[in-house]
Amino acid sequence: MHFQWYPGHMSKAKRMMQEDMKLIDVVIELVDARIPLSSKNPDINQMAGSKSRVILLNKSDLADDNQNLKWKEYFEKQGYIAVLVNSKKGDGVRKVNDAVVEACKAKIERDRKKGILNRPLRAMVVGIPNVGKSTFINSISGKAAAKTGNKPGVTKGKQWIKLNKSIELLDTPGILWPKFEDQKVGLHLALIGSIKEEILNSYDLGIALIGFLTKNYKGALEQRYGIIETESVDENLSAIAKKRGCLLKGGELDLERAASFLVDDLRNAKLGKITLQFPAESTADTNIQEEK
Ligand code: GDP
Structure with a gap:
Protein backbone atom coordinates (compact mmCIF):
# COMPACT_ATOMS: atom_id res chain seq x y z
CA MET A 1 0.00 0.00 0.00
CA GLU A 181 15.08 14.72 8.88
CA ASP A 182 17.79 12.91 7.03
CA GLN A 183 18.18 10.57 4.10
CA LYS A 184 18.28 7.58 6.36
CA VAL A 185 14.63 8.03 7.30
CA GLY A 186 13.62 7.95 3.62
CA LEU A 187 15.80 4.91 3.01
CA HIS A 188 14.35 3.06 5.99
CA LEU A 189 10.76 3.83 5.02
CA ALA A 190 11.39 2.81 1.41
CA LEU A 191 13.05 -0.45 2.50
CA ILE A 192 10.07 -1.54 4.59
CA GLY A 193 7.79 -0.47 1.74
CA SER A 194 5.93 2.34 3.38
CA ILE A 195 6.75 5.08 0.90
CA LYS A 196 6.63 5.22 -2.86
CA GLU A 197 9.47 3.33 -4.41
CA GLU A 198 10.15 6.03 -6.98
CA ILE A 199 11.83 8.06 -4.26
CA LEU A 200 14.62 5.54 -4.38
CA ASN A 201 14.92 2.98 -7.15
CA SER A 202 15.18 -0.68 -6.28
CA TYR A 203 18.82 -0.86 -7.35
CA ASP A 204 19.82 1.82 -4.85
CA LEU A 205 17.66 0.23 -2.17
CA GLY A 206 19.20 -3.17 -2.84
CA ILE A 207 22.75 -1.82 -2.74
CA ALA A 208 22.09 -0.03 0.56
CA LEU A 209 20.49 -3.16 1.98
CA ILE A 210 23.37 -5.43 0.99
CA GLY A 211 25.81 -3.02 2.64
CA PHE A 212 23.78 -3.05 5.83
CA LEU A 213 23.23 -6.82 5.90
CA THR A 214 26.82 -7.84 5.24
CA LYS A 215 27.87 -5.58 8.09
CA ASN A 216 25.14 -6.32 10.63
CA TYR A 217 23.56 -9.64 9.63
CA LYS A 218 26.48 -11.63 8.27
CA GLY A 219 25.37 -14.85 6.68
CA ALA A 220 21.79 -13.76 5.97
CA LEU A 221 22.47 -13.50 2.22
CA GLU A 222 24.39 -16.75 2.16
CA GLN A 223 21.55 -18.52 3.85
CA ARG A 224 18.85 -17.13 1.61
CA TYR A 225 20.60 -17.24 -1.76
CA GLY A 226 23.43 -19.70 -1.29
CA ILE A 227 26.04 -17.14 -2.35
CA ILE A 228 29.44 -16.57 -0.79
CA GLU A 229 29.31 -13.12 0.78
CA THR A 230 32.24 -10.88 -0.07
CA GLU A 231 33.31 -7.40 0.99
CA SER A 232 32.05 -6.00 -2.29
CA VAL A 233 28.41 -4.96 -2.41
CA ASP A 234 28.39 -5.18 -6.22
CA GLU A 235 29.81 -8.69 -6.22
CA ASN A 236 27.16 -9.80 -3.77
CA LEU A 237 24.39 -8.35 -5.89
CA SER A 238 25.80 -10.00 -9.02
CA ALA A 239 25.99 -13.30 -7.17
CA ILE A 240 22.34 -12.99 -6.14
CA ALA A 241 21.38 -12.16 -9.74
CA LYS A 242 23.21 -15.28 -10.97
CA LYS A 243 21.64 -17.56 -8.37
CA ARG A 244 18.21 -16.17 -9.11
CA GLY A 245 18.68 -16.32 -12.89
CA CYS A 246 18.08 -12.59 -13.29
CA LEU A 247 19.24 -12.09 -16.87
CA LEU A 248 18.62 -9.43 -19.47
CA LYS A 249 17.94 -10.36 -23.09
CA GLY A 250 21.60 -10.25 -24.13
CA GLY A 251 22.54 -12.53 -21.24
CA GLU A 252 23.78 -9.74 -19.02
CA LEU A 253 22.84 -9.81 -15.35
CA ASP A 254 19.66 -7.95 -14.46
CA LEU A 255 20.88 -6.29 -11.27
CA GLU A 256 17.79 -4.16 -10.93
CA ARG A 257 15.57 -7.25 -10.80
CA ALA A 258 17.90 -8.99 -8.35
CA ALA A 259 17.80 -5.93 -6.09
CA SER A 260 14.04 -5.96 -6.33
CA PHE A 261 13.92 -9.62 -5.26
CA LEU A 262 16.16 -8.83 -2.35
CA VAL A 263 14.05 -5.93 -1.10
CA ASP A 264 10.87 -8.00 -1.46
CA ASP A 265 12.52 -10.76 0.55
CA LEU A 266 13.32 -8.27 3.29
CA ARG A 267 9.72 -7.02 3.39
CA ASN A 268 8.38 -10.55 3.54
CA ALA A 269 10.84 -11.48 6.29
CA LYS A 270 12.44 -14.11 4.05
CA LEU A 271 15.89 -12.91 5.09
CA GLY A 272 15.08 -13.61 8.72
CA LYS A 273 14.12 -11.15 11.41
CA ILE A 274 15.93 -7.97 10.54
CA THR A 275 16.02 -4.66 12.39
CA LEU A 276 17.31 -1.81 10.24
CA GLN A 277 17.94 0.78 12.94
CA PHE A 278 19.73 0.17 16.22
CA PRO A 279 19.21 2.11 19.44
CA ALA A 280 22.93 2.36 20.06
CA GLU A 281 23.34 4.52 16.96
CA SER A 282 20.32 6.66 17.58
CA THR A 283 20.41 9.97 19.29
CA ALA A 284 17.81 10.57 21.95
CA ASP A 285 15.28 12.57 20.00
CA THR A 286 12.22 12.24 21.97
CA ASN A 287 12.41 12.70 25.68
CA ILE A 288 8.75 12.75 26.42
CA GLN A 289 7.35 15.03 29.01
CA GLU A 290 6.81 13.69 32.45
CA GLU A 291 3.25 13.74 33.60
CA LYS A 292 2.71 16.67 35.89
P1 GDP B 1 -2.33 1.71 9.14
O1 GDP B 1 -2.18 2.46 7.86
O2 GDP B 1 -1.39 2.23 10.19
O3 GDP B 1 -3.74 1.61 9.65
O4 GDP B 1 -1.80 0.22 8.85
P2 GDP B 1 -2.64 -1.12 8.58
O5 GDP B 1 -3.32 -1.57 9.84
O6 GDP B 1 -3.46 -0.95 7.36
O7 GDP B 1 -1.44 -2.16 8.31
C1 GDP B 1 -0.55 -2.04 7.22
C2 GDP B 1 -0.02 -3.40 6.83
O8 GDP B 1 0.81 -3.93 7.87
C3 GDP B 1 -1.12 -4.43 6.61
O9 GDP B 1 -0.74 -5.22 5.50
C4 GDP B 1 -1.10 -5.27 7.89
O10 GDP B 1 -1.54 -6.60 7.68
C5 GDP B 1 0.36 -5.24 8.25
N1 GDP B 1 0.59 -5.37 9.71
C6 GDP B 1 0.04 -4.63 10.70
N2 GDP B 1 0.51 -4.99 11.91
C7 GDP B 1 1.39 -6.00 11.69
C8 GDP B 1 2.26 -6.79 12.55
O11 GDP B 1 2.32 -6.62 13.77
N3 GDP B 1 3.04 -7.72 11.92
C9 GDP B 1 3.02 -7.91 10.59
N4 GDP B 1 3.83 -8.86 10.08
N5 GDP B 1 2.25 -7.19 9.75
C10 GDP B 1 1.45 -6.25 10.29
Missing part, protein backbone atom coordinates in the same frame (compact mmCIF):
# COMPACT_ATOMS: atom_id res chain seq x y z
CA HIS A 2 1.36 3.39 -0.93
CA PHE A 3 0.48 6.86 0.10
CA GLN A 4 1.14 10.29 -1.25
CA TRP A 5 2.09 13.55 0.31
CA TYR A 6 -0.76 15.98 0.34
CA PRO A 7 0.00 19.03 2.43
CA GLY A 8 -3.75 19.68 2.70
CA HIS A 9 -4.31 16.22 4.07
CA MET A 10 -1.44 16.58 6.45
CA SER A 11 -2.58 19.78 8.05
CA LYS A 12 -6.15 18.50 8.28
CA ALA A 13 -5.00 15.29 9.92
CA LYS A 14 -2.94 17.31 12.36
CA ARG A 15 -5.84 19.59 13.21
CA MET A 16 -8.13 16.64 13.75
CA MET A 17 -5.62 14.95 15.96
CA GLN A 18 -5.25 18.09 18.05
CA GLU A 19 -9.03 18.15 18.52
CA ASP A 20 -9.11 14.46 19.44
CA MET A 21 -6.24 15.00 21.84
CA LYS A 22 -8.55 17.09 24.02
CA LEU A 23 -10.86 14.10 24.49
CA ILE A 24 -8.33 11.58 25.69
CA ASP A 25 -6.12 10.69 28.64
CA VAL A 26 -3.52 8.53 26.96
CA VAL A 27 -1.79 8.33 23.58
CA ILE A 28 -0.98 4.88 22.21
CA GLU A 29 1.74 5.48 19.65
CA LEU A 30 2.67 2.79 17.14
CA VAL A 31 6.12 2.62 15.63
CA ASP A 32 7.59 -0.04 13.35
CA ALA A 33 9.89 -2.25 15.41
CA ARG A 34 12.30 -2.54 12.45
CA ILE A 35 12.86 1.22 12.30
CA PRO A 36 11.51 2.66 15.56
CA LEU A 37 12.83 6.19 15.23
CA SER A 38 12.53 6.54 11.47
CA SER A 39 8.85 5.57 11.78
CA LYS A 40 8.24 8.06 14.57
CA ASN A 41 7.37 11.71 14.27
CA PRO A 42 8.69 13.61 17.28
CA ASP A 43 6.02 16.31 16.77
CA ILE A 44 3.72 14.01 18.72
CA ASN A 45 5.54 15.06 21.89
CA GLN A 46 4.39 18.61 21.52
CA MET A 47 0.90 17.56 20.38
CA ALA A 48 0.44 15.16 23.27
CA GLY A 49 1.65 17.68 25.83
CA SER A 50 1.39 16.06 29.21
CA LYS A 51 -0.94 13.20 28.21
CA SER A 52 0.10 9.76 29.37
CA ARG A 53 2.03 7.81 26.76
CA VAL A 54 2.34 4.20 25.65
CA ILE A 55 4.56 3.19 22.77
CA LEU A 56 3.97 0.00 20.81
CA LEU A 57 6.80 -1.55 18.84
CA ASN A 58 4.52 -3.06 16.22
CA LYS A 59 5.48 -5.67 13.61
CA SER A 60 7.91 -6.99 16.20
CA ASP A 61 7.46 -10.39 14.51
CA LEU A 62 9.48 -9.05 11.56
CA ALA A 63 12.24 -7.52 13.67
CA ASP A 64 15.29 -8.96 15.40
CA ASP A 65 14.32 -10.30 18.88
CA ASN A 66 17.54 -9.03 20.41
CA GLN A 67 17.07 -5.50 19.09
CA ASN A 68 13.39 -5.59 20.07
CA LEU A 69 14.41 -5.89 23.71
CA LYS A 70 17.00 -3.14 23.33
CA TRP A 71 14.45 -0.80 21.82
CA LYS A 72 11.94 -1.57 24.54
CA GLU A 73 14.59 -0.63 27.08
CA TYR A 74 15.51 2.49 25.09
CA PHE A 75 11.96 3.81 25.19
CA GLU A 76 11.46 2.85 28.81
CA LYS A 77 14.53 4.89 29.71
CA GLN A 78 12.83 7.83 28.06
CA GLY A 79 9.80 7.48 30.30
CA TYR A 80 7.44 5.54 28.04
CA ILE A 81 5.61 2.37 28.85
CA ALA A 82 6.74 0.25 25.88
CA VAL A 83 5.18 -2.98 24.59
CA LEU A 84 6.33 -5.35 21.82
CA VAL A 85 3.37 -6.17 19.62
CA ASN A 86 2.44 -8.23 16.60
CA SER A 87 -0.96 -6.79 15.74
CA LYS A 88 -1.47 -9.20 12.86
CA LYS A 89 -1.29 -12.28 15.07
CA GLY A 90 -2.36 -10.57 18.26
CA ASP A 91 0.84 -11.26 20.19
CA GLY A 92 1.39 -8.73 22.95
CA VAL A 93 -1.89 -6.96 22.21
CA ARG A 94 -3.52 -7.99 25.48
CA LYS A 95 -0.64 -6.50 27.43
CA VAL A 96 -1.61 -3.09 26.10
CA ASN A 97 -4.60 -2.82 28.46
CA ASP A 98 -2.32 -3.13 31.47
CA ALA A 99 0.19 -0.76 29.90
CA VAL A 100 -2.53 1.89 29.49
CA VAL A 101 -3.55 1.59 33.14
CA GLU A 102 0.09 1.71 34.20
CA ALA A 103 0.73 4.82 32.10
CA CYS A 104 -2.29 6.52 33.66
CA LYS A 105 -1.42 5.66 37.26
CA ALA A 106 -0.87 9.28 38.25
CA LYS A 107 -4.16 10.36 36.70
CA ILE A 108 -6.10 7.55 38.35
CA GLU A 109 -4.61 8.61 41.68
CA ARG A 110 -5.52 12.27 41.05
CA ASP A 111 -9.09 11.24 40.19
CA ARG A 112 -9.27 9.10 43.31
CA LYS A 113 -8.24 12.03 45.49
CA LYS A 114 -10.99 14.10 43.91
CA GLY A 115 -13.46 11.35 44.71
CA ILE A 116 -13.80 10.27 41.07
CA LEU A 117 -13.77 6.49 40.93
CA ASN A 118 -13.83 4.12 37.97
CA ARG A 119 -13.99 6.78 35.27
CA PRO A 120 -12.92 4.99 32.08
CA LEU A 121 -9.56 5.97 30.64
CA ARG A 122 -9.87 7.31 27.14
CA ALA A 123 -7.18 6.43 24.63
CA MET A 124 -6.30 7.10 21.01
CA VAL A 125 -3.96 5.33 18.62
CA VAL A 126 -1.52 7.38 16.54
CA GLY A 127 1.20 6.56 14.04
CA ILE A 128 2.46 7.01 10.49
CA PRO A 129 0.62 5.39 7.56
CA ASN A 130 1.09 1.62 7.25
CA VAL A 131 2.51 1.16 10.72
CA GLY A 132 -0.48 -1.05 11.59
CA LYS A 133 -2.92 1.28 13.37
CA SER A 134 -6.10 -0.27 11.91
CA THR A 135 -4.79 -3.78 12.38
CA PHE A 136 -3.99 -3.00 16.00
CA ILE A 137 -7.37 -1.40 16.69
CA ASN A 138 -9.13 -4.40 15.15
CA SER A 139 -7.01 -6.78 17.14
CA ILE A 140 -7.45 -5.13 20.52
CA SER A 141 -11.16 -4.54 20.04
CA GLY A 142 -11.72 -8.09 18.89
CA LYS A 143 -13.90 -7.20 15.93
CA ALA A 144 -13.65 -5.41 12.59
CA ALA A 145 -14.20 -2.06 14.24
CA ALA A 146 -11.46 0.08 12.79
CA LYS A 147 -11.87 1.68 9.44
CA THR A 148 -9.13 0.80 6.99
CA GLY A 149 -7.35 3.35 4.85
CA ASN A 150 -6.01 6.73 5.72
CA LYS A 151 -8.89 9.06 5.29
CA PRO A 152 -8.92 11.68 7.96
CA GLY A 153 -12.35 13.15 8.22
CA VAL A 154 -14.41 10.06 7.41
CA THR A 155 -15.92 9.76 10.83
CA LYS A 156 -17.93 12.75 11.89
CA GLY A 157 -19.17 11.76 15.33
CA LYS A 158 -16.63 10.30 17.69
CA GLN A 159 -16.99 6.58 18.13
CA TRP A 160 -15.54 4.93 21.19
CA ILE A 161 -14.71 1.27 21.41
CA LYS A 162 -15.12 -0.09 24.91
CA LEU A 163 -12.13 -2.37 25.50
CA ASN A 164 -13.07 -3.28 29.05
CA LYS A 165 -14.63 -1.56 32.02
CA SER A 166 -11.69 0.76 32.48
CA ILE A 167 -10.61 1.70 28.91
CA GLU A 168 -12.33 3.28 25.93
CA LEU A 169 -10.54 3.67 22.62
CA LEU A 170 -11.28 6.22 19.91
CA ASP A 171 -12.15 4.20 16.80
CA THR A 172 -10.25 6.43 14.36
CA PRO A 173 -6.48 6.62 14.69
CA GLY A 174 -4.49 9.81 14.45
CA ILE A 175 -2.20 9.95 11.44
CA LEU A 176 1.30 11.25 11.83
CA TRP A 177 3.59 11.85 8.90
CA PRO A 178 7.14 10.61 9.08
CA LYS A 179 9.74 13.26 9.57
CA PHE A 180 12.33 13.26 6.81
Whole structure:
Protein backbone atom coordinates (compact mmCIF):
# COMPACT_ATOMS: atom_id res chain seq x y z
CA MET A 1 0.00 0.00 0.00
CA HIS A 2 1.36 3.39 -0.93
CA PHE A 3 0.48 6.86 0.10
CA GLN A 4 1.14 10.29 -1.25
CA TRP A 5 2.09 13.55 0.31
CA TYR A 6 -0.76 15.98 0.34
CA PRO A 7 0.00 19.03 2.43
CA GLY A 8 -3.75 19.68 2.70
CA HIS A 9 -4.31 16.22 4.07
CA MET A 10 -1.44 16.58 6.45
CA SER A 11 -2.58 19.78 8.05
CA LYS A 12 -6.15 18.50 8.28
CA ALA A 13 -5.00 15.29 9.92
CA LYS A 14 -2.94 17.31 12.36
CA ARG A 15 -5.84 19.59 13.21
CA MET A 16 -8.13 16.64 13.75
CA MET A 17 -5.62 14.95 15.96
CA GLN A 18 -5.25 18.09 18.05
CA GLU A 19 -9.03 18.15 18.52
CA ASP A 20 -9.11 14.46 19.44
CA MET A 21 -6.24 15.00 21.84
CA LYS A 22 -8.55 17.09 24.02
CA LEU A 23 -10.86 14.10 24.49
CA ILE A 24 -8.33 11.58 25.69
CA ASP A 25 -6.12 10.69 28.64
CA VAL A 26 -3.52 8.53 26.96
CA VAL A 27 -1.79 8.33 23.58
CA ILE A 28 -0.98 4.88 22.21
CA GLU A 29 1.74 5.48 19.65
CA LEU A 30 2.67 2.79 17.14
CA VAL A 31 6.12 2.62 15.63
CA ASP A 32 7.59 -0.04 13.35
CA ALA A 33 9.89 -2.25 15.41
CA ARG A 34 12.30 -2.54 12.45
CA ILE A 35 12.86 1.22 12.30
CA PRO A 36 11.51 2.66 15.56
CA LEU A 37 12.83 6.19 15.23
CA SER A 38 12.53 6.54 11.47
CA SER A 39 8.85 5.57 11.78
CA LYS A 40 8.24 8.06 14.57
CA ASN A 41 7.37 11.71 14.27
CA PRO A 42 8.69 13.61 17.28
CA ASP A 43 6.02 16.31 16.77
CA ILE A 44 3.72 14.01 18.72
CA ASN A 45 5.54 15.06 21.89
CA GLN A 46 4.39 18.61 21.52
CA MET A 47 0.90 17.56 20.38
CA ALA A 48 0.44 15.16 23.27
CA GLY A 49 1.65 17.68 25.83
CA SER A 50 1.39 16.06 29.21
CA LYS A 51 -0.94 13.20 28.21
CA SER A 52 0.10 9.76 29.37
CA ARG A 53 2.03 7.81 26.76
CA VAL A 54 2.34 4.20 25.65
CA ILE A 55 4.56 3.19 22.77
CA LEU A 56 3.97 0.00 20.81
CA LEU A 57 6.80 -1.55 18.84
CA ASN A 58 4.52 -3.06 16.22
CA LYS A 59 5.48 -5.67 13.61
CA SER A 60 7.91 -6.99 16.20
CA ASP A 61 7.46 -10.39 14.51
CA LEU A 62 9.48 -9.05 11.56
CA ALA A 63 12.24 -7.52 13.67
CA ASP A 64 15.29 -8.96 15.40
CA ASP A 65 14.32 -10.30 18.88
CA ASN A 66 17.54 -9.03 20.41
CA GLN A 67 17.07 -5.50 19.09
CA ASN A 68 13.39 -5.59 20.07
CA LEU A 69 14.41 -5.89 23.71
CA LYS A 70 17.00 -3.14 23.33
CA TRP A 71 14.45 -0.80 21.82
CA LYS A 72 11.94 -1.57 24.54
CA GLU A 73 14.59 -0.63 27.08
CA TYR A 74 15.51 2.49 25.09
CA PHE A 75 11.96 3.81 25.19
CA GLU A 76 11.46 2.85 28.81
CA LYS A 77 14.53 4.89 29.71
CA GLN A 78 12.83 7.83 28.06
CA GLY A 79 9.80 7.48 30.30
CA TYR A 80 7.44 5.54 28.04
CA ILE A 81 5.61 2.37 28.85
CA ALA A 82 6.74 0.25 25.88
CA VAL A 83 5.18 -2.98 24.59
CA LEU A 84 6.33 -5.35 21.82
CA VAL A 85 3.37 -6.17 19.62
CA ASN A 86 2.44 -8.23 16.60
CA SER A 87 -0.96 -6.79 15.74
CA LYS A 88 -1.47 -9.20 12.86
CA LYS A 89 -1.29 -12.28 15.07
CA GLY A 90 -2.36 -10.57 18.26
CA ASP A 91 0.84 -11.26 20.19
CA GLY A 92 1.39 -8.73 22.95
CA VAL A 93 -1.89 -6.96 22.21
CA ARG A 94 -3.52 -7.99 25.48
CA LYS A 95 -0.64 -6.50 27.43
CA VAL A 96 -1.61 -3.09 26.10
CA ASN A 97 -4.60 -2.82 28.46
CA ASP A 98 -2.32 -3.13 31.47
CA ALA A 99 0.19 -0.76 29.90
CA VAL A 100 -2.53 1.89 29.49
CA VAL A 101 -3.55 1.59 33.14
CA GLU A 102 0.09 1.71 34.20
CA ALA A 103 0.73 4.82 32.10
CA CYS A 104 -2.29 6.52 33.66
CA LYS A 105 -1.42 5.66 37.26
CA ALA A 106 -0.87 9.28 38.25
CA LYS A 107 -4.16 10.36 36.70
CA ILE A 108 -6.10 7.55 38.35
CA GLU A 109 -4.61 8.61 41.68
CA ARG A 110 -5.52 12.27 41.05
CA ASP A 111 -9.09 11.24 40.19
CA ARG A 112 -9.27 9.10 43.31
CA LYS A 113 -8.24 12.03 45.49
CA LYS A 114 -10.99 14.10 43.91
CA GLY A 115 -13.46 11.35 44.71
CA ILE A 116 -13.80 10.27 41.07
CA LEU A 117 -13.77 6.49 40.93
CA ASN A 118 -13.83 4.12 37.97
CA ARG A 119 -13.99 6.78 35.27
CA PRO A 120 -12.92 4.99 32.08
CA LEU A 121 -9.56 5.97 30.64
CA ARG A 122 -9.87 7.31 27.14
CA ALA A 123 -7.18 6.43 24.63
CA MET A 124 -6.30 7.10 21.01
CA VAL A 125 -3.96 5.33 18.62
CA VAL A 126 -1.52 7.38 16.54
CA GLY A 127 1.20 6.56 14.04
CA ILE A 128 2.46 7.01 10.49
CA PRO A 129 0.62 5.39 7.56
CA ASN A 130 1.09 1.62 7.25
CA VAL A 131 2.51 1.16 10.72
CA GLY A 132 -0.48 -1.05 11.59
CA LYS A 133 -2.92 1.28 13.37
CA SER A 134 -6.10 -0.27 11.91
CA THR A 135 -4.79 -3.78 12.38
CA PHE A 136 -3.99 -3.00 16.00
CA ILE A 137 -7.37 -1.40 16.69
CA ASN A 138 -9.13 -4.40 15.15
CA SER A 139 -7.01 -6.78 17.14
CA ILE A 140 -7.45 -5.13 20.52
CA SER A 141 -11.16 -4.54 20.04
CA GLY A 142 -11.72 -8.09 18.89
CA LYS A 143 -13.90 -7.20 15.93
CA ALA A 144 -13.65 -5.41 12.59
CA ALA A 145 -14.20 -2.06 14.24
CA ALA A 146 -11.46 0.08 12.79
CA LYS A 147 -11.87 1.68 9.44
CA THR A 148 -9.13 0.80 6.99
CA GLY A 149 -7.35 3.35 4.85
CA ASN A 150 -6.01 6.73 5.72
CA LYS A 151 -8.89 9.06 5.29
CA PRO A 152 -8.92 11.68 7.96
CA GLY A 153 -12.35 13.15 8.22
CA VAL A 154 -14.41 10.06 7.41
CA THR A 155 -15.92 9.76 10.83
CA LYS A 156 -17.93 12.75 11.89
CA GLY A 157 -19.17 11.76 15.33
CA LYS A 158 -16.63 10.30 17.69
CA GLN A 159 -16.99 6.58 18.13
CA TRP A 160 -15.54 4.93 21.19
CA ILE A 161 -14.71 1.27 21.41
CA LYS A 162 -15.12 -0.09 24.91
CA LEU A 163 -12.13 -2.37 25.50
CA ASN A 164 -13.07 -3.28 29.05
CA LYS A 165 -14.63 -1.56 32.02
CA SER A 166 -11.69 0.76 32.48
CA ILE A 167 -10.61 1.70 28.91
CA GLU A 168 -12.33 3.28 25.93
CA LEU A 169 -10.54 3.67 22.62
CA LEU A 170 -11.28 6.22 19.91
CA ASP A 171 -12.15 4.20 16.80
CA THR A 172 -10.25 6.43 14.36
CA PRO A 173 -6.48 6.62 14.69
CA GLY A 174 -4.49 9.81 14.45
CA ILE A 175 -2.20 9.95 11.44
CA LEU A 176 1.30 11.25 11.83
CA TRP A 177 3.59 11.85 8.90
CA PRO A 178 7.14 10.61 9.08
CA LYS A 179 9.74 13.26 9.57
CA PHE A 180 12.33 13.26 6.81
CA GLU A 181 15.08 14.72 8.88
CA ASP A 182 17.79 12.91 7.03
CA GLN A 183 18.18 10.57 4.10
CA LYS A 184 18.28 7.58 6.36
CA VAL A 185 14.63 8.03 7.30
CA GLY A 186 13.62 7.95 3.62
CA LEU A 187 15.80 4.91 3.01
CA HIS A 188 14.35 3.06 5.99
CA LEU A 189 10.76 3.83 5.02
CA ALA A 190 11.39 2.81 1.41
CA LEU A 191 13.05 -0.45 2.50
CA ILE A 192 10.07 -1.54 4.59
CA GLY A 193 7.79 -0.47 1.74
CA SER A 194 5.93 2.34 3.38
CA ILE A 195 6.75 5.08 0.90
CA LYS A 196 6.63 5.22 -2.86
CA GLU A 197 9.47 3.33 -4.41
CA GLU A 198 10.15 6.03 -6.98
CA ILE A 199 11.83 8.06 -4.26
CA LEU A 200 14.62 5.54 -4.38
CA ASN A 201 14.92 2.98 -7.15
CA SER A 202 15.18 -0.68 -6.28
CA TYR A 203 18.82 -0.86 -7.35
CA ASP A 204 19.82 1.82 -4.85
CA LEU A 205 17.66 0.23 -2.17
CA GLY A 206 19.20 -3.17 -2.84
CA ILE A 207 22.75 -1.82 -2.74
CA ALA A 208 22.09 -0.03 0.56
CA LEU A 209 20.49 -3.16 1.98
CA ILE A 210 23.37 -5.43 0.99
CA GLY A 211 25.81 -3.02 2.64
CA PHE A 212 23.78 -3.05 5.83
CA LEU A 213 23.23 -6.82 5.90
CA THR A 214 26.82 -7.84 5.24
CA LYS A 215 27.87 -5.58 8.09
CA ASN A 216 25.14 -6.32 10.63
CA TYR A 217 23.56 -9.64 9.63
CA LYS A 218 26.48 -11.63 8.27
CA GLY A 219 25.37 -14.85 6.68
CA ALA A 220 21.79 -13.76 5.97
CA LEU A 221 22.47 -13.50 2.22
CA GLU A 222 24.39 -16.75 2.16
CA GLN A 223 21.55 -18.52 3.85
CA ARG A 224 18.85 -17.13 1.61
CA TYR A 225 20.60 -17.24 -1.76
CA GLY A 226 23.43 -19.70 -1.29
CA ILE A 227 26.04 -17.14 -2.35
CA ILE A 228 29.44 -16.57 -0.79
CA GLU A 229 29.31 -13.12 0.78
CA THR A 230 32.24 -10.88 -0.07
CA GLU A 231 33.31 -7.40 0.99
CA SER A 232 32.05 -6.00 -2.29
CA VAL A 233 28.41 -4.96 -2.41
CA ASP A 234 28.39 -5.18 -6.22
CA GLU A 235 29.81 -8.69 -6.22
CA ASN A 236 27.16 -9.80 -3.77
CA LEU A 237 24.39 -8.35 -5.89
CA SER A 238 25.80 -10.00 -9.02
CA ALA A 239 25.99 -13.30 -7.17
CA ILE A 240 22.34 -12.99 -6.14
CA ALA A 241 21.38 -12.16 -9.74
CA LYS A 242 23.21 -15.28 -10.97
CA LYS A 243 21.64 -17.56 -8.37
CA ARG A 244 18.21 -16.17 -9.11
CA GLY A 245 18.68 -16.32 -12.89
CA CYS A 246 18.08 -12.59 -13.29
CA LEU A 247 19.24 -12.09 -16.87
CA LEU A 248 18.62 -9.43 -19.47
CA LYS A 249 17.94 -10.36 -23.09
CA GLY A 250 21.60 -10.25 -24.13
CA GLY A 251 22.54 -12.53 -21.24
CA GLU A 252 23.78 -9.74 -19.02
CA LEU A 253 22.84 -9.81 -15.35
CA ASP A 254 19.66 -7.95 -14.46
CA LEU A 255 20.88 -6.29 -11.27
CA GLU A 256 17.79 -4.16 -10.93
CA ARG A 257 15.57 -7.25 -10.80
CA ALA A 258 17.90 -8.99 -8.35
CA ALA A 259 17.80 -5.93 -6.09
CA SER A 260 14.04 -5.96 -6.33
CA PHE A 261 13.92 -9.62 -5.26
CA LEU A 262 16.16 -8.83 -2.35
CA VAL A 263 14.05 -5.93 -1.10
CA ASP A 264 10.87 -8.00 -1.46
CA ASP A 265 12.52 -10.76 0.55
CA LEU A 266 13.32 -8.27 3.29
CA ARG A 267 9.72 -7.02 3.39
CA ASN A 268 8.38 -10.55 3.54
CA ALA A 269 10.84 -11.48 6.29
CA LYS A 270 12.44 -14.11 4.05
CA LEU A 271 15.89 -12.91 5.09
CA GLY A 272 15.08 -13.61 8.72
CA LYS A 273 14.12 -11.15 11.41
CA ILE A 274 15.93 -7.97 10.54
CA THR A 275 16.02 -4.66 12.39
CA LEU A 276 17.31 -1.81 10.24
CA GLN A 277 17.94 0.78 12.94
CA PHE A 278 19.73 0.17 16.22
CA PRO A 279 19.21 2.11 19.44
CA ALA A 280 22.93 2.36 20.06
CA GLU A 281 23.34 4.52 16.96
CA SER A 282 20.32 6.66 17.58
CA THR A 283 20.41 9.97 19.29
CA ALA A 284 17.81 10.57 21.95
CA ASP A 285 15.28 12.57 20.00
CA THR A 286 12.22 12.24 21.97
CA ASN A 287 12.41 12.70 25.68
CA ILE A 288 8.75 12.75 26.42
CA GLN A 289 7.35 15.03 29.01
CA GLU A 290 6.81 13.69 32.45
CA GLU A 291 3.25 13.74 33.60
CA LYS A 292 2.71 16.67 35.89
P1 GDP B 1 -2.33 1.71 9.14
O1 GDP B 1 -2.18 2.46 7.86
O2 GDP B 1 -1.39 2.23 10.19
O3 GDP B 1 -3.74 1.61 9.65
O4 GDP B 1 -1.80 0.22 8.85
P2 GDP B 1 -2.64 -1.12 8.58
O5 GDP B 1 -3.32 -1.57 9.84
O6 GDP B 1 -3.46 -0.95 7.36
O7 GDP B 1 -1.44 -2.16 8.31
C1 GDP B 1 -0.55 -2.04 7.22
C2 GDP B 1 -0.02 -3.40 6.83
O8 GDP B 1 0.81 -3.93 7.87
C3 GDP B 1 -1.12 -4.43 6.61
O9 GDP B 1 -0.74 -5.22 5.50
C4 GDP B 1 -1.10 -5.27 7.89
O10 GDP B 1 -1.54 -6.60 7.68
C5 GDP B 1 0.36 -5.24 8.25
N1 GDP B 1 0.59 -5.37 9.71
C6 GDP B 1 0.04 -4.63 10.70
N2 GDP B 1 0.51 -4.99 11.91
C7 GDP B 1 1.39 -6.00 11.69
C8 GDP B 1 2.26 -6.79 12.55
O11 GDP B 1 2.32 -6.62 13.77
N3 GDP B 1 3.04 -7.72 11.92
C9 GDP B 1 3.02 -7.91 10.59
N4 GDP B 1 3.83 -8.86 10.08
N5 GDP B 1 2.25 -7.19 9.75
C10 GDP B 1 1.45 -6.25 10.29
